[in-house]
Structures are given as structure tokens and as C-alpha cells.
Amino acid sequence: MTRRIGLALCLALGACATAKVGLLPGEGGAPAGAVAVFDPASGAERGQLNQPDTETSLGGGPVRPRPLTGAYDALLAAMPAPAQVFTLYFIEGTTQLSPESVPTLDALRHAITSTSDVQITGHTDTTGDAATNDRLSLDRATQVREVLVADGLPVSNARVTGRGSRELRVQTGPGVSEPANRRVEVIVR
Amino acid sequence: MRSTLAAGLLIAASLSTAAAAGEIGRIKSVAGAAQVVRGAAVTPAAPGQLLQASDVLRTGPDGRLGITFVDNSRFAVGPNSSIALSTFEFDDTTHAGRSLTTVNRGSLAIVSGQIAHENKDTMRVRTPTSVLAARGTRFVVVVP
Numbered sequence: 001m002t003r004r005i006g007l008a009l010c011l012a013l014g015a016c017a018t019a020k021v022g023l024l025p026g027e028g029g030a031p032a033g034a035v036a037v038f039d040p041a042s043g044a045e046r047g048q049l050n051q052p053d054t055e056t057s058l059g060g061g062p063v064r065p066r067p068l069t070g071a072y073d074a075l076l077a078a079m080p081a082p083a084q085v086f087t088l089y090f091i092e093g094t095t096q097l098s099p100e101s102v103p104t105l106d107a108l109r110h111a112i113t114s115t116s117d118v119q120i121t122g123h124t125d126t127t128g129d130a131a132t133n134d135r136l137s138l139d140r141a142t143q144v145r146e147v148l149v150a151d152g153l154p155v156s157n158a159r160v161t162g163r164g165s166r167e168l169r170v171q172t173g174p175g176v177s178e179p180a181n182r183r184v185e186v187i188v189r
Numbered sequence: 190m191r192s193t194l195a196a197g198l199l200i201a202a203s204l205s206t207a208a209a210a211g212e213i214g215r216i217k218s219v220a221g222a223a224q225v226v227r228g229a230a231v232t233p234a235a236p237g238q239l240l241q242a243s244d245v246l247r248t249g250p251d252g253r254l255g256i257t258f259v260d261n262s263r264f265a266v267g268p269n270s271s272i273a274l275s276t277f278e279f280d281d282t283t284h285a286g287r288s289l290t291t292v293n294r295g296s297l298a299i300v301s302g303q304i305a306h307e308n309k310d311t312m313r314v315r316t317p318t319s320v321l322a323a324r325g326t327r328f329v330v331v332v333p
Contacts, residue, residue, distance in 0.1 A: 017331075018333070019318060019330070019333065020330075021319075021329070022329045024298075024327045024329065026326060026327060027300060031325075032327070033323070033324050033326030033327075034324040034325070034326060035322070035328045036310065036324060037321055038321070038322065040318070040319060043320075049328075058316050058321075058332075059318060060318050072298060074253075075265050075267045075296055076265060076298055078267075079255060079264075079265040080217040082263075082300075114237055115236045117214075117259070161281070187261075189215075189217075189259075189261065
């Protein structure tokens with residue numbers, strides 16, 4: 001009964017569109033992945049979209065993929081760019097930037113704007129004990145923030161963490177000097 | 190499996206009002222009329238504005254928003270939308286977390302991030318008639 005009234009209303013108003021979900025091609029050639037649809041009350045899976053440029057209505061029935069309709073260019077134009085990651089390398093046991101990372105630091109300076117969300121994470125190699133490495137990794141990250149702040153960039157509230165030698169870029173045993181692991185990763189969103 | 194999922198949905202719903210304060214993302218771009226509703230406070234959306242769990246995004250007939258989240262997921266919100274950031278939990282270190290976004294009305298394009306990448310079906314979108322889970326991907330949701 002309610003459904004019939006709803007149908008009559010939407011015919012009268014010319015607004016019969018139902019809610020829908022559409023799967024787009026992955027960004028930059030990435031695989032499309034999938035979107036699953038569940039019943040909100042039971043949690044039962046109604047099916048999924050796993051082909052790019054398909055859509056299904058969300059009216060309550062099973063998922064029935066069909067070709068994507070509608071234009072999403074205007075909507076997607078508002079999508080922010082992907083996060084950028086900058087990796088800066090350091091001289092062993094110090095917070096001194098390695099000379100080859102100077103161009104990366106310059107690129108980082110140019111990437112940060114007034115609306116950027118900046119996350120700075122320091123790392124060490126496996127030489128030295130854990131406490132020393134935790135401190136050194138945080139010192140490296142803090143040093144990068146201070147350099148950027150000194151340049152007048154709005155990163156005084158950036159999240160700064162030190163991960164010690166927990167997250168190696170190149171896997172090594174303990175006590176190994178590895179330049180690729182002595183680094184600060186800066187994510188700019 | 191199904192009952193586990195249903196229980197998960199219930200937990201997500203019950204936690205949505207008690208989510209921890211803290212930055213979960215920020216507004217990158219604003220076009221036209223758009224507001225952020227936080228509790229009883231309504232503020233005009235502005236680029237750089239920080240967002241918290243439970244915030245509601247609203248856009249007018251000409252409104253659009255671009256948003257980035259701390260797990261690297263991203264939203265584009267279209268005109269005439271009302272979208273609640275109901276739940277957002279993310280551990281920077283493990284990349285584990287979960288999010289629930291409620292599309293009451295309007296259009297939303299999503300690029301999923303580390304939450305969806307780390308554990309299956311942890312990034313969810315609720316519409317009036319369905320719950321969606323991102324399985325690693327870019328998609329649009331339209332609720333007229």
C-alpha cells in the first residue's frame with residue numbers, strides 16, 4: 001500500500017530515481033576492486049559490483065549490475081589529488097640530511113600549501129639500541145618539521161612521530177648500517 | 190559470517206555518536222554553499238577545516254566539497270547532499286580501523302584508503318536502504 005502510494009507520487013513528481021551505487025575504473029590504471037552491498041537489517045550480502053563502469057540500484061533487491069549511467073565528471077572534479085609521499089635520507093647516527101635528499105626537500109617545500117595535512121615519520125637503521133633509535137627517529141622527524149617551519153610553511157601542527165627501527169624499508173638483521181633505512185617519510189595530503 | 194556482519198553493523202551504529210574527538214580528515218576544496226554540522230553548531234565549510242567523527246557535511250544546490258582523510262581515503266561531495274561521517278577509527282601504526290559514512294541524501298564519490306586496504310569490509314557506506322563495503326576502489330553513491 002505504502003509502496004503503491006510512493007510509486008504514484010514519484011510518477012506524479014517525475015522523480016522516480018532510486019538510490020544507486022556505481023563502480024568506477026581504478027585511479028591511474030589501478031584495478032577497479034569491488035563494492036559489496038548488504039541488507040542493513042540482516043547483514044546479508046546482496047551481491048557486489050566487480051566490473052568497472054557498472055552500477056546497481058539500492059532499492060532493496062539483489063545486486064543486478066548494469067552499465068553505468070549518468071555523468072560524474074563534475075563530481076570527480078572535486079576529488080582531491082592523491083597523497084604525495086616524500087622520503088628524505090640521513091647521515092648515519094645524525095639528524096643531518098644526506099646531500100642527495102636536498103632536491104627532495106625542495107620538492108616537499110613546493111608541495112605544501114595552506115590546506116595541506118602533513119604527517120612526518122622518522123626511521124633509523126638497526127645499528128644502535130632501541131631507545132637510542134626511537135629518540136633519533138623522532139629527532140630526525142622533528143628536524144624536518146623545524147626546517148619547514150623555518151621556511152614559513154604551515155606545518156607547526158603536523159603530526160610528528162618516530163618509529164625507531166620498527167619499519168625498515170630494506171629488511172636487515174640487527175646492527176646493520178643501511179642508508180635506505182635512515183629516513184624520514186613525509187605524507188602530504 | 191552473516192550474524193558476525195550484522196553484529197558488526199550494530200556496533201558501528203551504537204558507536205557512531207560516541208566516536209572519539211580528534212582529526213580524521215580535512216576539507217581541501219569548497220565550491221558554492223556548504224556547511225559542517227558538529228552537534229548544534231553549523232559552520233560554513235572552508236578549505237583547511239579539520240573534520241571529526243560524527244560531523245555532518247551539507248551542500249546546497251551549487252555546493253561541492255573535496256575531503257581527505259588520515260587513512261588516505263578521499264571524498265568528493267556533490268550538490269544537495271547531507272552526509273554524516275558517523276564512525277572513523279584509524280591506527281596510524283597498524284593501519285587497522287573502520288569507518289562508516291551515512292549518505293542521507295545527495296551524491297558522494299569515494300576513493301578508498303588504508304582502512305579498506307588493511308581489513309576486508311571495514312570501510313562502509315550506509316544509505317537509507319543498504320550498507321555498502323569498499324573492497325579496494327573508487328565508486329559513487331547517489332541518493333535522490
